[in-house]
Amino acid sequence: MTDDAVETRRTAPATLHDVAREAGVSLATASRSLNGSTRKVNEEYRQRVLAAAAKLNYSPNLSAQAVARGSTTTVALLVADIADPYFSQMAAGVVREADRERLIVTMAATERDTERELDLVRTLRGQRPRVMILAASRREGDPNNDALEAELRAFESNGGRVAFVSSAAGEFHAVQLDNRAGAEALARELIGLGYRRFAAVTGAEGIRTADERLAGFRAGLEAGGGTLERIVRPAFTRDGGYEGMTQLIEEGLDGIELVFAGNDVMAVGAMSAIRDAGLTPGTDVAVAGFDDIPTVRDVTPPLTTVRIPLEEVGRRALRLALDEPDAVDESPVHTEVVLRESTPRRG
Amino acid sequence: MTDDAVETRRTAPATLHDVAREAGVSLATASRSLNGSTRKVNEEYRQRVLAAAAKLNYSPNLSAQAVARGSTTTVALLVADIADPYFSQMAAGVVREADRERLIVTMAATERDTERELDLVRTLRGQRPRVMILAASRREGDPNNDALEAELRAFESNGGRVAFVSSAAGEFHAVQLDNRAGAEALARELIGLGYRRFAAVTGAEGIRTADERLAGFRAGLEAGGGTLERIVRPAFTRDGGYEGMTQLIEEGLDGIELVFAGNDVMAVGAMSAIRDAGLTPGTDVAVAGFDDIPTVRDVTPPLTTVRIPLEEVGRRALRLALDEPDAVDESPVHTEVVLRESTPRRG
DNA sequence: ACTCACCGGGAAAGCGCTATCTCACTACGG
DNA sequence: CCGTAGTGAGATAGCGCTTTCCCGGTGAGT
Incomplete structure (x- = not known):
């Protein structure tokens, strides 16, 4: 062994095929038992499949599922700057809500550059996310706005959902911050x-x-x-x-x-x-x-x-994109003045 | 039209097949022109493909590429709490470095729950990320530690790379914070x-x-x-x-x-x-x-x-996972005492 | 007893790509 | 002028899944 002796041999992850073989059932049955389906599966078979999956430490390949199903479980989130508490709070809300829906969040930072933002949207589109949430702030009259809008329209016409935070750019859904x-x-x-x-x-x-x-x-x-x-x-x-x-x-x-x-x-x-x-x-x-x-x-x-309830804004942004258009809460987010000691009463 | 008249008709995104047809070349040639390959492609064909792709607003389906190539361009990042500046700064570093490498970051929050952390690792494994970065802090003697370690070992033996931030749990690579x-x-x-x-x-x-x-x-x-x-x-x-x-x-x-x-x-x-x-x-x-x-x-x-250079920590965590084991900078991150006025000299 | 839905397992056809393989064609040395 | 070694385009076999579709087996209805 010239290699590091500790290193485990590299093996490919177990596939559904492996699980099916181990359980002695067909691929179809294995698929149905593991990843829900409208069809029923004999309880005994199901148990065998589950056992085989556990034994092989099987984990379904999400990419393959996405290809086969034609849809993903991904949410793309664009913020200006992840380290800025304004955005990180919001991101926390998005992630939390996504988690509830068993969706996975991919996150990118525009660094306040609309060129980058456009690029990111283009790249992220390749993921075919269910939802794209744009929280990086809009710039009035930016030369990239049209291209961005076109890109998002295309995304929508392919069945994707778009949600903005802050004022709507054009006609997209948006969590309105007043x-x-x-x-x-x-x-x-x-x-x-x-x-x-x-x-x-x-x-x-x-x-x-x-x-x-x-x-x-x-x-x-x-x-x-x-x-x-x-x-x-x-x-x-x-x-x-x-x-x-x-x-x-x-x-x-x-x-x-x-x-x-x-x-x-x-x-x-x-x-x-x-x-x-x-x-x-x-x-x-x-x-x-x-x-x-x-x-x-x-x-x-x-x-x-x-006060803006930033976490709630994040959660609502996701809901906005996920829910049926007519079930959507489009009311502006409640803001509230909070007086503290940095502005004492005068005189 | 009973539907919203403004809504564009929903169409499936253009596939590589569409592009190839539009350009009048084979699927193979289209693939080669668009998504790099060792093989050369006649410049005229290449241009035709590029034009067709632009015309159809083609964006390669990353899931399909992942399935075909057997590898993704994804990095999974686990933190305790996204809204906590400690983690969000680090996350910013990871995202920035990932961007340089044209990788996509998916982010999840353990909410300081090791049970959740384990679940998340299991779910995220389905993505087949190139790298998993675990920044949520370790808990000594937690009952889930073994299972987590086993899960990560399995991930590694499937060719994934793991990087911890903070002290190594077991034998994984880690950015050492002293x-x-x-x-x-x-x-x-x-x-x-x-x-x-x-x-x-x-x-x-x-x-x-x-x-x-x-x-x-x-x-x-x-x-x-x-x-x-x-x-x-x-x-x-x-x-x-x-x-x-x-x-x-x-x-x-x-x-x-x-x-x-x-x-x-x-x-x-x-x-x-x-x-x-x-x-x-x-x-x-x-x-x-x-x-x-x-x-x-x-x-x-x-x-x-x-002082901990948190952003750098994030960047280094990714590098640690990406670089060849022998090129990796395993030296502990430089920390530095910063004295400010909250601790004035006494007497 | 016989048709006829239904049930549920398995075979197989995709999903959108990549990469291997095949093969026609060119160029060149002998 | 033939053989041979490139070249590079196209056909095709996967990748790991889902989801038809097919089909034998069952139970109910007449």
Whole structure:
């Protein structure tokens, strides 16, 4: 033996054929006993097959089943960034729901690049997943949008189901996050707390989520008599938040009472920037975010934000795709303003 | 039309056969042109095939390829909890590296249940993935360990590759996280800062990661003359950290200067508990964690911890499984103590 | 007693691919 | 001018399954 003596000899996995032979039945009977079928199978035969399968440690080849059945048990999930709590929470919801349905989730990250996203959709289509869930945020007017939409249409016409999270791109099913209303409600509440002069730190123009939240916030301010004095648009990430806030401080906060960040990770970054500039978030300048990711309870002061039940969003996205069109719950996800100490009552 | 008029008629996806017919070549030639092969194909034919494929929006059926080739392009990843930053960071690394290798990642969550983990491995085996990466933490003496190991052995003997993260279970390849040395180094540094009286808040006994970190920490303290006065073992999660810390405070901190949390999410929870008890973390009681997840920079005070390059760990786990056994980098991952303000120098 | 559904096992035809094998055709050395 | 060694396209045999389809055997109905 020149090989590693410990290494077990490589053997091919047991096939259904092996199981059938071991049990002394036909391939058909083995298939019927193991992987459900409308047809009944003699209990004794069935037991023999089950025993043989256990003995051979048989595990059905999902690819082969997919080919034979013409359908898979796969869900494809596209997110912008797996490490971002916004997406990972949502992914957790998708995975959990998929698990309940005995579906397998394949996951890919667009890294916020629409080119990549398009590529991924094309690749993933090869899997013939039952469902594709697109959670990476849409970009208004992106040159790849049409191609993406075409690709998804093709996928649908082949019997696949598509679900978006956030605002629908075109006519696809989507779990509606009411970014606009949430931000508007937040603005009203903040006005109620006595704030009047605001700045916003949010993602680049064109990122739909960022735009909607900003628009909603603005609308809320206008209704309540607040003013949005400054807007900076760094990356839609924690570091973006830090950077944007730093810029705001360097240019002079003069009179700005509260900074609205486009999402919680940005808000958290902004709070660090505030602190690093020698100021105290909440006291010297208030901060509010959006999403209610878990960590915002643990920063100091705890962050005021708009709660999105992210896990539920993930679960609903899958349900949306799986359920019969008429059984689908298309109502927008409930969002809720959560006031915490990062926005103390003024005066 | 009683159906939704907008809905495109459902058509089966184009098959290679369709492409071949469209291009006026044989199936074999179409296959060779589209999906690489050692054999050359007349350039004119090749172009015809490519054009036909584009026209029909052909996308090769990966399941069929898998069946025909006898191998897939799939990587299966098992984590305890997708929403936990420790795992999601790692997952991001795996996905990124997989993408480089043009592999597809399927992801599942054990929810810290070894029974579930075993089930998932069994199910995932049906996919015939090239690689299985197990990142959910091991439990010493768990009744399911043997079955899991057997399952993985079987998988390996069928040509699959297995990679663990954290300490190897049995004889499998593993990305070694040096929890023990990291915790020991942390303890020494803390002693160096003037701390002497410690408590630990960590996961249940048997969770290998928790045990190793605790053992390392203890060793470091002993070497340096510190004492570990109390140990509580709640869940290995943020809420566990909160709960454990609360318990510690309720029972009376008397003299404990620093609390070592088994991981960063616990540490973050613990800090919130401290604050909720009316104390100030860092000032009234210092806190240290382990992992260096991104958020610990943004809590107040920033958390002292032991840095693990989680993304790199994910990437390396995949490489470990993919590379030739002799080309594999089995050196333990570099960990590094990061001192921040949650553990100010004493006196 | 005889037809006639039904029941349930087995043979075999696919599913969409890949890879081996066959074979016509070209080019070239002797 | 023949034999021979490439070349490269096409036919086809699988890959591991599911699902017809076929068929002998049973029990019920008349």
